[in-house]
Amino acid sequence: MAEAKTTTTTRWWRGAAIYQVYVRSFADGNGDGVGDLQGLLRKLPYIAELGIDAIWLNPWYPSPMADGGYDVADYRAIEPLFGSLVEAEKLIDEAHALGIKIIIDIVPNHCSDQHPWFLQAIAEGPDSPVRELFWFKPGKGEDGSEPPNDWQSRFGGPAWTRTTNPDGTAGDWYLHLYSPEQPDFNWTNRRVHDEFEDILRFWLDRGVDGFRIDVADGLVKEDGLPDLNGETPEPLPFSDQDGVHEIYRHWRRVADEYPGERIFVGEMWLPDPERFARYLRADELHSAFNFDFLGCPWEASALRGVIDDTLAAHAPVGAPPTWVLSNHDVTRHVTRYGRADTSFDFGDRQHLAPTDFDLGTRRARAAALLTTSLPGGVYVYQGEELGLWEVENLADELREDPVWVRSGHTDRGRDGCRIPIPWGGAEPPFRFGDGTAWLPQPEEWSDFTAEVEAADPESMLSLYRNALRLRRSEEALGDGDLTWLDLGPGVLAFTRSPGFACVVNLSSAPIPLPEHDSVLLTSAPLVDGDLPSDTAAWLRLS
Template identity: 50%
Template sequence: MSTAADEWWRTAVIYQIYPRSFADSSGDGIGDMGGITARLGDLAALGVDAIWLSPFYTSPQKDAGYDVADFTDVDPLFGTLADFDAMVGRAHELGLRVIVDIVPNHSSDQHAWFQAALAAPAGSPERARYIFRDGKGEAGELPPNNWESVFGGPAWTRTVHADGTPGQWYLHLFDSSQPDFDWSNPEVLDEFDRVLRFWLDRGADGFRVDVAHGLIKADGLPDFAVADDANSMGGDEGPQSPYWAQEGVHEVWRRWRSVVDEYEGDRILAAEAWVVPLSKMAKWVRSDEMHQAFNFAYLETDWKAADLRAVIDESIEEFAAVGAPSTWVLSNHDVVRHASRLALTADNPQGHGIGPRTEGLPDPVVGLRRGRAASALMLALPGSAYVYQGEELGLPEAIDIPDEARQDPTWFRTEGERYGRDGCRVPLPWRTDAPAYGFSPTGQTWLPQPSEWALLARDVQEDSPSSTLSLYRSALSLRRELGLASATLEWIADAPAGVLAFRSGDIEVWSTIDPGVEVALPDGEVLLASSDVTATIPPDTTVWVRR
């Protein structure tokens, strides 16, 4: 076992790959393992330490692969197990570790276990792997409780017997095609031990754990009402949810930690846990549980200097109290890209997305400027960080996706009331003059790409010193060279209001955040600037200065 000083994950920058939108080698318009393998050199050149792949398992793709039908195989849409092995081998050759997504809260309704459950009677061992209940009302015609799905609509669906008569109800916190496992059943625990070992044996360096604050439901499944403006995945202040952040979930993570600790090479667990406050989120990264937990409190903080300073202080304090680094993040496959989100002028709860009819749509120039400044700020902070594919290109949210092209279950389950997450999942632009901007050799794409992305393609940005790609490359290189991820942050006391300024190792980091704020450029060598600077640092700009 390594010591804390050399555990790679404490200071790592991990790049999230959303496989269906990264690179398509087959020409069917959907990204795949071959496309990932072919582009790994670009990620090594970017300067990241590891990659995280969103689900690529066998799936009907009702929720873009988060509805898993077989947890130990690759969906033919993405390739084969041999393709996965080749990808891992190439990544390791390049010095990149590989984190795979795992989805323990639920399976697909096409999973063999759930099909067996549907065919079995009430009270059977097959049904005990999931959460089946009799309905309320005179004939069981009402769902067992009032829980709502994350995607909108009821969280219960009633089964139908072979003779057409109605049966029990099953719970699905997400889509009706994603029934929840019953994690009080030892058979479920044993099965996921097997799944973990399957991928660890194939060379996976760890797991990003989907819905890591879920799994355990309160005894009795009591009614619970969610506010209309609440985040879809929880993480709001208010009464304790009976299905999010239950204390019993920590026993599952202690068990998983013992599994990954059997393997050499610092294999890790990273939690997707939408939990507040940070003192509570830190429970997920205690020394016998997970290694990392995405800092969603930081991601959701408004572009305001005082608010950002408060969440940075709280993060460093609370995670350090349990011996863990803060794991910073600004974007992922479930939220509006931060090059747009930071310029929204109306509330936008997580999971709702944005589209043509959204109030307070962002100014793209302001959004990109703030996005670059926010990225340069985040990459100077101590701890680990995640980068979502395309943010290194400054990609904005795709807003004008035609209604008929949308695919997120949220869009359908809310009858178009919420746009959902399609806008942050549009396939990447690699080459400006190629079909599908180099994403696919045939020009096919599973979601349409905005025409303005031609100017953001990677080849356009490759040799431009002012591009967002160059900014990320420089920031990642300097971050490693200067040891910023393991340095101690010290706030500069006399920084003007509206400005974040701190010392980290041998440099000072200055960010002008509040509207209209400018500050004199400190004396010294400017190592990095998110926007052009002269004698002053203009608004919405981050600079790194060696004094």
Template identity: 50%
Template sequence: MAEEACKRFRGGPATPYGVPVLPDSTASGPVATTAEWWRTAVIYQIYPRSFADGDGDGIGDLGGIAARLPAVAELGVDAIWLSPFYVSPQTDGGYDVTDYCDVDPLFGTLADFDRVLAVAHGLGLRVIIDLVPNHSSAQHPWFQEALASPPGSAARARYLFRDGTGPGGDLPPNNWRSGFGGPAWTRVIEADGNPGQWYLHIFDSTQPDFDWRNPEVRAFFEGVLRFWLDRGVDGFRVDVAHGLIKAEGLPDAPPKPADAQGDVGPFWGQPEVHDIYREWHALLAEYDGDRALCAEAWILPAAKLALWVRPDEMQQAFNFQYLSAPWSAPELREVIDESLAGFDSVGAPSTWVLSNHDVVRHATRFGLGREHPEGQSVGPLTPSQPDAALGLRRARAATALMLALPGSSYLFQGEELGLPEVIHLPDEARQDPVFLTTGGERYGRDGCRVPIPWEADAPAYGFNETGASWLPQPEEWARFARSAQRGVAGSTLELYRSALALRREYGLGSGDLLWFAQYVDDALEFTNGPVAVMANLGRSPLPLPRGTVILSTAELTGRTLPPDATAWVLLGDH
């Protein structure tokens, strides 16, 4: 039961809240009961601390989110995904949880969460929340109990404590490395004051990994799922979904092959992890409204990732192969084909994404040269600095291409404004543990997490009324502000609004992609229902298909599409 599993079970469905009366232009009514809505949904990621700040302390919160949701609904998306808002010391932006069944006071209260849920549902938006099951905070009561308990105790069995190797156990149990830099093991001081066992953390040392082979851990998280489902959430984005189960015996990791794709090794993608998601699938099926699970799993290629979205497991999995693809027509065509074939083979939708809170914003990424290592962050001293104008042109074209593909898509807050990565953050302002644990060798993810701009002339660009901001906002934020783009023809905001409206009007999310029989190497050309899509990734203008242009990411001269642009053309008599 949820009451037994959650540390602080507050039980029952959400307290009813009156939904405010909204202008007709934004009110879209209660959430529709369309079956399998997640197959075609466009889902907008909200990173709470950087979206909107309702109390003026410089950190975004649930009150700010509730107030700004009409703007999200006006954009034309189907759902929101909330990054963590749980009780946490915030060592890693809330992905280090101490209470999975409460809201951190930094963001508000459970009543504030219920209000966000009520307002969202009143606007016709479903709500997905983050679940962080691979690890807890080191301050979680369970881990504190483990530290106070002896080796071999039931308290330690909830985590992965092991004896060290070498003389006196002075060396880690194996050679695993943390994703944030350094060893994946930290040694504890036992009650007698002597160095003792080691615990596993595949991320920061403040994020100890659970042992998912322990039934108590599984029962705990089933309770967490029920707690939030009972409140009315529509699904979960599952953090590190491919990492919960570690290889039996925790063997040393072999050298990573040079041609390896995605995350590989003894703590990624173990077969037993799928048993967990089958159990969760059955649990969600007990609730009405077609609740959904989305996997954050850096598993490549798509044929392997499809194992996470078989009919009795998750509904969606982020397509990181697409996110990682370079600006190259042949390579993108190959990724799209592999994705559609891989996901189609198990009857699941492709789930496309270009940006999120963990990667360089694609308006900057596409302005970097091919010599920039994939996945590396960008800062003031990065050898390859982005071409901002080129990056934005390509980002707009890439988004229009993505939103024309069948399946579901995720957007990251601020990308609808064309926001670039913030590169010139002072070192003393950076807070990402990646930056801190690597001694600044890796800039980390702060650059994509800077609070977004709403009003060009307001304090903190409308993030709040006080001007406070937990990460400094650059002066250029004024020209990207929503107020500077709303209603402005050709702006990135209006491009997104138009693309989302047309996507829905012509049913592109549920359509079928058919490549043109004849194509040039520098272009992607296909039809999806009555719409022909052309993306020009080359250096020369290309002739557009015959028909009526209903969307273009660049100004057109005649019937040609300029480089680094995408157009949608309505075919025939439609």
């Protein structure tokens, strides 16, 4: 295996290939049908063989799982379904021995309603000082029966839930921008700041290499919590408020105390690229997810526009872009790319829209070469390297995503991209574990197991392994710049120094390749030397 440039130099995060592990669905080590750290430990060689520099794990903390672990009950422990703190420390050590860094989720906007602070706040009633750690407010109206403002939860319905006092009377309301089981922290309270800085140190002391910050833009709310009155101001009163930046400056100072460049990755869905870039200033976060690229349709002009805008937004602050095609919240891109509308929008997941799987797979293969050759870091969501698709025919009674309930059963949510990984064998659970998997896998995945694909040099897995191997060995790839080539409408082409070019044909007809010394890799075979439609090629230049 080629030595990783990113793990042997400083600023490793600027060009890292990072693999996202949704622990619950990755590998079941104890046979209870749920993925766990024991299973992940056994699969570390697979991730190393893939050519990955770091693993990002979704929340592994104790949680009632009202929102897939993003409702955290204890930030300094491991969910018993997943394992123990000892196993987490072993995972960190064994990953490091393989040259793989570990990034964990941190969820600072909200916690679980089973968190000790919130339980105490409810138990002690209206006069409890612990309530100041959350957003408890009296309701509107004569009897306080209306929510304090008109904010809506991002999972549907009001963003407020009314409490019951210890004496049984109706009480104040509390804010939850997500599910009612996820009360928002009040970051105007110094105790919240101190608590999270201590949580950061707890995990940094155990060797984690970074944190992915959930809802990084949402911690600070506008003074007075004003009504929206049907409008959508920018910024929203619960997103991207200026005060959030001081929080991350403090966090950065904590991380910088530790050796090895520990990093922060922000999750922000922001419409303004200039405001987005403010989070990436030298004393704040190291990088952030590029959701504009993820949601972009499979069209050359649109993709080039997003790439140009991304590079332009990051340049003034000197931050590296990131490129991502799928994650645990969005429809898998093999499915998206096989539809008439290839974009992604949370407002319409296009559930069960007609999908050409072969076309989606062909485009996904080309997109893999595009993303892994762009300047900056790249994220791979577990299973995309196998070409897995969105499982949309789940029985409704099996759905666990709170979006399904909160939307009044109109949004079928995110369970379809969280189906457990198929590792081998001819039928479910495909060696995910010994027991029945917590979500059912489609029988058609028998041809898409890691075992089958590892033996097929033309599989999606082999393509990813080859691409990530070359990405490690090619000096031109990872962090850096690009120069566009004009090869006509419907074609994305660029060079990277020294001696590399990527050409992606999104037009409807084959195109000739530009002058080159050799072909390093293609997402599909060339036809008489030409690059077919929906195909990408990596070229060696003089």
